[in-house]
Amino acid sequence: MYQKELEDFSIEKIADSGQCFRIVPGDYGYVVVAFGKVLNVRHEGRLYSFSCDEEEFKAFWQKYFDLEKDYEKYRCLALPEDEYLAKAIHFGKGIRILRQDPWEVLISFIISQRKRVSAIRTSVERLAVNFGRSIDGKYYAFPTPEEMRLADIDLLKTCGLGYRIDFVRKAAESVADGRIDLKKMEKLKTPKLIEKLMELDGVGIKVSSCVALFGFHRLEVCPMDVWMNRVIHSEYGGHFPKAYLPYMGVIQQYMYDYARLNKIGVRGAFDHG
DNA sequence: ATCCAGGAGGCCC
DNA sequence: GGGCCTCATGGA
Numbered sequence: 001m002y003q004k005e006l007e008d009f010s011i012e013k014i015a016d017s018g019q020c021f022r023i024v025p026g027d028y029g030y031v032v033v034a035f036g037k038v039l040n041v042r043h044e045g046r047l048y049s050f051s052c053d054e055e056e057f058k059a060f061w062q063k064y065f066d067l068e069k070d071y072e073k074y075r076c077l078a079l080p081e082d083e084y085l086a087k088a089i090h091f092g093k094g095i096r097i098l099r100q101d102p103w104e105v106l107i108s109f110i111i112s113q114r115k116r117v118s119a120i121r122t123s124v125e126r127l128a129v130n131f132g133r134s135i136d137g138k139y140y141a142f143p144t145p146e147e148m149r150l151a152d153i154d155l156l157k158t159c160g161l162g163y164r165i166d167f168v169r170k171a172a173e174s175v176a177d178g179r180i181d182l183k184k185m186e187k188l189k190t191p192k193l194i195e196k197l198m199e200l201d202g203v204g205i206k207v208s209s210c211v212a213l214f215g216f217h218r219l220e221v222c223p224m225d226v227w228m229n230r231v232i233h234s235e236y237g238g239h240f241p242k243a244y245l246p247y248m249g250v251i252q253q254y255m256y257d258y259a260r261l262n263k264i265g266v267r268g269a270f271d272h273g
Numbered sequence: 274a275t276c277c278a279g280g281a282g283g284c285c286c
Numbered sequence: 287g288g289g290c291c292t293c294a295t296g297g298a
Binding site for chain 1: 277278279282
Binding site: 114116118119122123160161162163165 | 293295297298
């Protein structure tokens with residue numbers, strides 16, 4: 001076990017931030033499944049306990065949680081007159097942009113279209129249980145491109161993918177056979193990266209943006225979903241301040257989280273503000 | 274029960 | 287380029 005005081009980190013906020021789907025409450029705090037590893041996380045106040053030793057935490061999880069960055073730097077971009085962002089930042093402090101596996105992010109966000117976060121979580125978990133390698137008998141790694149390519153179709157149909165099932169199968173084939181090389185794509189500049197991802201069937205600008213931000217850590221990318229569209233129109237008159245643009249992805253994560261969990265911009269809902 | 278979701282593709286103009 | 291229409295399923 002490794003313990004550390006973390007002031008700008010909230011496992012609850014991250015788990016429910018809509019960027020990842022395999023951080024869930026367990027019988028002992030939260031369980032994180034990523035890169036074929038399992039980590040138990042719990043905390044009393046700011047004192048966090050992780051189910052790994054210090055070496056593994058510093059070699060792997062610290063980077064995964066993006067703890068090497070100071071998020072105060074991003075929050076300081078908030079303009080003084082921007083009341084919405086001020087509320088969102090206050091509400092969402094502790095959110096990080098995780099450094100996830102691009103492949104898992106790609107499939108997860110292909111599945112995400114027209115689904116709620118909870119439903120995405122269900123589908124992703126079913127994929128892992130049905131096709132992923134067992135990690136410790138209880139948790140399963142996200143399936144590799146090869147495992148997904150070879151997935152039995154009838155079993156795949158039980159994963160709740162709906163009409164997205166062929167998008168997922170084709171993506172698995174493309175990545176498995178190397179037509180889409182996610183490793184090489186790390187070197188692409190962001191516009192090229194987004195364009196290349198959109199060659200995949202079922203990947204449009206929104207999904208591609210999510211993969212760029214959450215899978216390739218391109219912090220300038222701002223995925224525009226139904227919630228962010230509500231925010232930009234109801235709070236910003238159609239465009240965000242220029243000062244935010246270099247880190248719009250991070251800013252976006254605070255805005256999105258606050259909007260979704262407080263139903264900002266939804267007609268008939270109670271507006272916190 | 275009815276509504277809607279971290280959208281995209283295929284039309285048509 | 288934009289404006290509609292449809293897509294399958296689960297969760298609220």
